[in-house]
Amino acid sequence: MDNLTARIIELSSGVYVIPGTTNVGVVTNENLSSNGSSVDVYLIDSGSTEIDGEYVLDVLKAFFEQLGQTFNVKAIITTHGHPDHCGAHNFLKQETGCQLWAAKHEQGAMETPIIQGTVLWGGYPPHEMRTLFFMPSPTYLDHAIKADEIIELSGGRRLSFMELNGHSYQTFCAIISDKNDKKVIFPGDNIFPRNEIINHWIPLILNPVQYMESLDKLCAIEKVEWCIPSHGDFLKRNINEAAELNKIAIISTRTCILDSLKTKKRMTVEDIVKYVADKNDLQMTFSQYALVYSTVKSYIAVMHDAREIKMEVSDNKLYFSLPVQK
Numbered sequence: 001m002d003n004l005t006a007r008i009i010e011l012s013s014g015v016y017v018i019p020g021t022t023n024v025g026v027v028t029n030e031n032l033s034s035n036g037s038s039v040d041v042y043l044i045d046s047g048s049t050e051i052d053g054e055y056v057l058d059v060l061k062a063f064f065e066q067l068g069q070t071f072n073v074k075a076i077i078t079t080h081g082h083p084d085h086c087g088a089h090n091f092l093k094q095e096t097g098c099q100l101w102a103a104k105h106e107q108g109a110m111e112t113p114i115i116q117g118t119v120l121w122g123g124y125p126p127h128e129m130r131t132l133f134f135m136p137s138p139t140y141l142d143h144a145i146k147a148d149e150i151i152e153l154s155g156g157r158r159l160s161f162m163e164l165n166g167h168s169y170q171t172f173c174a175i176i177s178d179k180n181d182k183k184v185i186f187p188g189d190n191i192f193p194r195n196e197i198i199n200h201w202i203p204l205i206l207n208p209v210q211y212m213e214s215l216d217k218l219c220a221i222e223k224v225e226w227c228i229p230s231h232g233d234f235l236k237r238n239i240n241e242a243a244e245l246n247k248i249a250i251i252s253t254r255t256c257i258l259d260s261l262k263t264k265k266r267m268t269v270e271d272i273v274k275y276v277a278d279k280n281d282l283q284m285t286f287s288q289y290a291l292v293y294s295t296v297k298s299y300i301a302v303m304h305d306a307r308e309i310k311m312e313v314s315d316n317k318l319y320f321s322l323p324v325q326k
């Protein structure tokens with residue numbers, strides 16, 4: 001395999017990333033009884049499809065062959081259960097015999113993938129949402145990651161986890177600390193780098209308030225050398241800047257929803273989605289519509305809970321409006 005250094009990038013001792021549509025993390029653990037000739041590997045996420053899995057495996061084979069080492073994929077650590085993060089799990093498990101790990105609250109949708117489409121659609125999803133993009137084959141977990149779990153690694157390193165919420169039900173950020181406590185972190189989709197957030201100004205979010213709180217948790221982690229979001233560029237010293245931009249995007253969508261409600265006495269969800277999309281110059285495909293629709297509904301729910309938006313069924317339609325100012 002040519003140009004291997006671009007296909008697997010070293011971030012710190014024993015921590016690598018295989019860049020792709022979904023960036024896949026690689027953490028090695030020297031097998032002490034083998035005198036360094038064999039290593040255990042933990043992967044972080046696997047990609048969208050079997051093709052991504054084949055690619056990851058090819059890169060690993062070429063990489064360890066070049067080092068003169070054999071490798072054993074011990075587990076895939078899933079940041080969260082969205083299809084573009086666990087779509088290659090089954091292939092890699094079949095090929096390597098590895099275990100599949102994820103948070104308990106991601107398990108339901110991974111084992112019953114139609115739930116992903118049902119969440120977005122709000123009922124039994126149409127066939128367009130029963131494709132691999134929304135619905136990979138079922139993935140069964142071998143281990144539920146716990147927030148306080150720590151895996152000791154060779155060279156005085158350790159692998160730990162931080163729970164992040166707001167993008168999915170329960171994302172786990174994987175944190176690899178070296179013996180001086182310098183860290184490489186893999187936060188999944190709980191932060192988007194500058195290029196990604198600018199391109200997708202309204203990313204899929206389950207709870208915008210929790211998402212913002214999780215950004216603060218991420219920024220508070222000390223001694224972070226590298227932060228590898230699942231999509232797009234890697235972050236080094238610009239984590240705070242990216243987090244700020246993520247927050248600006250969220251606040252802007254929230255403001256846009258409130259603005260939409262100032263244009264009419266009351267609006268349906270479809271009206272609000274159209275207003276937000278038009279204001280952001282989006283020409284959505286069905287897939288984009290599904291993601292933006294679900295995200296806008298999440299914002300509305302959180303804002304309704306905070307009594308910023310009123311909800312009522314009238315003449316058999318669901319309407320939203322601004323509360324009357326007293």
Ligand SMILES: [Zn+2]
Nearest residue numbers: 080082167189
């Ligand atoms: Zn995701």
